[in-house]
Amino acid sequence: MPPNTEFRQRGPLEMNDTVMTKPQFDRTVEDLGNIVELGHVNVTVPDQSKAIAFYLMGLGLTRDPYLMAGLENMWVNVGRGQFHLPTRNPPQVVRGTTGLVVPDLEALLHRLEYAKKFLEGTQFSYRQVGNVVETTCPWGNRIRVHGPEPEKFGSLRLGMPYVEFDVPSGTRLDKIAQFYTEILGGIAGVANDDKGPYAWASTSADSKVIYRETSRELPPYDGHHIQITLADFSGPHKKLLERGLIAEESDQHQYRFIDLVDVDTNQPLFQIEHETRSMRHPMFNRTFVNRNPDMNNRNFVPGYEVGVWALA
């Protein structure tokens, strides 16, 4: 088809076609705020063979082939995010649930069933609940796996759309949202769903952190962390520094903080270490290798080895 055929068939542009058309898009939906990446969730694991059985064989994720390719750590790609799994005792457990999207839940269930024999005697479990699969890692981390749900997760078909933290009953959710907006410059708020109220903060175009009250007793914070990237890196640093909240000045491109605080009183609300990076960090926006976990040596077709993180 020659270029501009459609235009020529429609004839000359009329005023109503484009110029005078009323706005019909909510442009705020496109805003990212200051937090542009949820890079990884980091938990220590005591045994890499069990981590391989769960994260690679069971969940069907892909080991980072370039970095941490030995026995002292494993980085695991999930679309455009990662799990970081340093080898260490005791294991760390996120006080909450990490949400994943994978392309095919049926295939996931088959993989988890197969992985079971390698994970006997651990806390590993999985069960289908409605349209999600609730899994538990060998050391108790809860991971909820969704299939692609365009209404909820847009075009995501492989990724980590949220980390949902359990916070003690009575925690001021509005104050958590205020911390993300006023200290970090993020987009955040308080909302309601069928499970009740929650605080949320956007952490990229396709991810968020969520804070939800629980009546369950929470274990003491064990030092696990998440990693985010900020566009304005120094502004939040200055505010955190003034409040005495910087936990580590890691290097030129990175600092860490642990306490989320009430902006008005500086009293702690919840602890979760945020490894905080700038967009100049050499690893920002890395391209990750994601495999198609349904491919094996028997059904191999050249060109279909690669998993895709977005719907076509």
Ligand SMILES: [Fe+2]
């Ligand atoms: Fe990290």
